[in-house]
Amino acid sequence: MQKGEVPTVIIIGAGLGGLTLYHSLIKNKDKKEFNVKIFERESTPQDRWQGFHIGISGYGIKSLMRCIPPSVVSNLPKAMPDPVPGEYHSISITDHTGKVLMKPLIKQVKDFYEITNTHNGFILTYRDILRNVLCEGVPIQWGKKCTGYEETEEGVWVNFEDGSREFCDILVGADGVHSPVRKQKVPELEIFDYGVTFINADVAAPKHIMDKLLKIHDNCLCQKTLGLNGDTTFVALRLIPLENFKDKSEFHYRTTIALTYLTKFDEGPDRIKVDDNDPASAVEHAKFMIQKLRPKCEYTDIMLELWDLVPKSASTEQENYPFKTYNTIQRRKMQDINPLSVNSWKTSRVTLIGDAAHAMCPVLGLGANNAIQDADRLSQALLNYYSPENYISCIKTYESEMLKQRSADVLKSRSAALRQSSPVGGYFDILIRNTIMKIINFTINIYYYVNSFIFRN
Template sequence: MQQKIPTVIISGAGLGGLTFYHALIKNKDKKEFNVKIFERESGPQDRWQGYHIGINNKGARSLINCIPSSVALDLPKAMPNPIPDVEYHGFSLTDHTGNLLLRPPSKQVKDVYEVAKVSTGFSAIITYRDRLRDILLENVPLQWGKKCIGYEETEEGVWVFFEDGSKEFCDILVGADGIHSPVRKQKMPELQIFYYGITQVLADVAVPKSILNRLIKFTGKGTFQETIGLNGDTTFVIFRLIPIKEQEQNEPRYRVTLAFGYPTKLDNDEQNPVKVDDNDPASVIEHVKRMIRKLRSECELTDIMLELWDLVPKTTPDPKEYPFKTYNPVQRRQLQDVNPLAVDVWTSSRVTLLGDAAHAMSPILGLGANDAILDADKLSQALLNYSPENYISCIKEYENEMLKRTSADVLKSRSIALRQSSPVGYFGSIFRNAIMKTVNFLMNFFDTNLFLRD
């Protein structure tokens, strides 16, 4: 008697959920599943999907392993091949004046396939997250406007309930529905969000070549740049040196992701209360510029940072006229994470979690998207051994690996973020800078592969 084809429901169509969908379909000759994927958003442009992300060697390897060749052919639209001698895909850290502190060695590659072959964790390709999501959406029978609000497990399977009153039945439910996942809140109610006490403001902006050239003069042509100040303040500038062709300008412009972070307590000063209207982009932008002036000394790099933030739209632009298709008005947000090993017992069942739903983390190391893609790869491989008798062992195999891997990444990202948000003052910065320069020398002098084997 032929066994029925098991049904897998995926709640959430971010990078992790979509990659998992493709992996199950790609491997249907080995193990066939009836795969259904649901998303709470009303459509592909309902919510901002943007900002630059770095896809590292592990993320690239798993992505290529999971997606079919038809989707892989479109990857250059989201992660254009690095431009030799123009772009340097790597990370650099400077102090608030542009003094180089850390630039780990990063092997330069010609495309995402070479990234996948690199053995160290310092190589990555800067990727347009929104375009990658669009590519992963192609030919996926996604059901929009379906927010999962809960589920009920039975001996036979799982009933999944949606906000619109409908329900679906499946053999396996995968919650890939983000940091505020309703699936996680039901499965692991004791797994709580950890707040850093750090406020961050993010924006994607079109930057004229002249301003970007001035930045590169200070910090180099690395595509992922961070600066740290004396007062727990940090800036991130992530970019590709590919002109925005949609806009006719006398001067080429480039898509740049900006981030500014600072201790949240600075917003809660009782003597000097901060007044910001988070529903008014102009108010938030002026607040960021005010904080930069307050926390950083006057210098040319500070001036450049102020100019970059002044380019952020003060009102929400018409998406049809803005080069990124959708736009997310700037708002302050609290950095937070979820450590899946924060609970003593993780009981494997027909319901499991993937990506931010299980292990949202600080973006400081750029590991979140890569871990979500890696989750999709690991879970799809584990389910190749699925049967009605051993499904629990398949889920457990995946969860054991995921918990160990991602908890380490969550805690590592948390540690660095908290350390950088601690004010050091002038004399403390001298000590900090000396240590980081020493680390930088050692990392670049010795064969980094000795320390960073996969």
């Protein structure tokens, strides 16, 4: 780029991080102007299911609000509606029978604006709708799968599967855990496999089932149960009835359900064959694993009821489904990427944000918030450029902070996930686990109370 020309930034990946970065660079054009292009490997916005319920925290909202223009802010309620009566935006953790072990006293908010003034609050959000909101007005170039890049002294050539090439001054990989950009930039960086399988889906859950769960979990919208064999179940919902649902006999709620278990349980003589491309087969597999790993009790029966609600066919049931699900059920390995697990990270015109740099397991709910914050910090760093000669120093400022903090977050999430996936043995092991959980809950709530008092004063 010649001095005085507008630098070109190419973003690979139109997920939450990539879209947030696009908006921020465009929004701040009065400070520094960029020619921003964003490419996505999917052919259309509907090619792939874009996620489930996620919790957006205070720091995630702060970054998002800094990055997006007012026109997009005005549409955020579509993805993160204001809390309604009866909702408690927190997490409840129980044993497999529904006995409460942990329930942090999360500060409740009236809307997403108020979260910016909290230190521990969050609001449960529809990830797919948030992505749709961030897509509005963005000239995404669809069907452009990046296969690699070539760095020169003048800039970066980006190569695509269709044979085309694009030139830019700065390349940002926001293309997820299997990022081609990361694989080339840091080829030594490996994905860490937990030895845990994760299955999740969205269902339309009837009120009578939700009433049972909300009573057990005291209206918490995020509900986790710990089994005896390293297995967990997870439920997340908003108490906002689905409109125009075909069953008018009672309210139904969009609900995310998940099951995790040690992958080794997929082996053995009693395993059943599962076809991940067949929703019905995947549902039966999830139910089989619950019955295999959980003692029969009322809570187990409720989980089986929920899994039986998952659409069994992507082709025949989708048309009448209240929310679009392109992959009705997903089974995958629980993995992460610790960016500081290698020493070969070299700052250049190519950088990474979100899962491309530091994919995390979903246990602590940090992934989406961190991707949004990455976009915010990178855009703020790039606003400090004054010539092509200092692009790399601006990127280094971002990467130095990102690598240190995200590595800590990855390891914290990993530690929590591995602890919860550890099987417990007899009565005394269960007693010790439950006692530790209750002590941790007490400590967390004391910490939250003290901090709330400090912030209030």
